[in-house]
Amino acid sequence: MVVVMDGRASAEQVEAVIMRLEECGFSAHPIYGVRRIVIGAVGDRRVLNSLGLETMPGVERVVPIMKPYKLVSREAREENTVVRVGHVAIGGSQLAVIAGPCAVESREQLLAAAHMVQQAGAAILRGGAFKPRTSPYSFQGLGEEGLKLLAEAARQTGLATVTEVVDEHSLELAVEYVDMLQVGARNMQNFRLLQMVGRSGKPVLLKRGLSATVEEWLMAAEYIMSEGNGQIVLCERGIRTFEHSTRNTLDLSAVPLVKSLSHLPVIVDPSHATGDRRLVGPMARAAVAAGADGLLIEVHPEPTQALCDGPQSLTPAQFVSLMEELRAVAAAVGRAA
Secondary structure (H helix, E strand, O other): OEEEEOOOOOHHHHHHHHHHHHHOOOEEEEEEOOOOEEEEEEOOHHHHHHOOHHHOOOEEEEEOOOOOOOOOEOOOOOOOOOEEEOOEEEOOOEOEEEEEOOEOOOHHHHHHHHHHHHHHOOOEEEOEOOOOOOOOOOOOOOOHHHHHHHHHHHHHHOOEEEEEOOOHHHHHHHOOOOOEEEEOHHHOOOHHHHHHHHHHOOOEEEEOOOOOOHHHHHHHHHHHHOOOOOOEEEEEOOEOOOOOOOOOEOOOOHHHHHHHHEOOOEEEOHHHHHOOHHHHHHHHHHHHHOOOOEEEEEEOOOHHHOOOOHHHOEOHHHHHHHHHHHHHHHHHOOOEO
């Protein structure tokens, strides 16, 4: 359920409601909006009617949430959540573009990519230091050395940074170096990892699982938010279907659907969705038109030399051209890019 506080409720009244909930075995999660404060409460619904919350000072109403995901739902928060990653806001009027190589391969490669995407207008640099690969013989990433290179690129360009974490060890290292943590598609239902990134205090980029339903995706976000971390960005990256012409099938209908069900921002990864650089531009433009709050795009200084995902990585020139096209599409749907 959610307890909607009156717009004039004092801090003491809010704290009193939280204490009442916790005394009765509920887990309380205050959500601070522009116009009012909402307290998400998770616990035994049978106890709800005996709490007398409606009579407490400052309480406007108590609303049971019927969906299995509680804190991430629109019922818990009507306003859109804006996630701040360094100086970047994801979910506001500005389209947020995250770009960079699939994997951090070397200092020269990463710095070249970082300067290029920064000059073209990207706001956040992506780069994998830990790579969960289908084959155990594929490049697995540089580990902590890759994280150090991301931090160096951030200092040189001013870009915020995001990298994927795959386990407790990589998480402990990453929080010291980057601004945002990514949970990849293969780990979307790694519930222990979700809980750990929820406790990290860092913004989280949560990718949709390979065959996950929208509800399963939102339930994964609920795991993170139930640990007190509401700074979550959802990323649609395509799902596995019977179609083999593309790497995955990009579900753009998920963008407006999820935004109607949840207050969290939604971005799209057209690179992993298609697996073909020729399709990245059209799908990126379509994602912006569908209402995506941002894009996650793979860019490599020399895609033919990439150690992973070269076929889906844009060249620097292609990325510059795409950014110009995105500005026009964003303006047409009332956003800035």
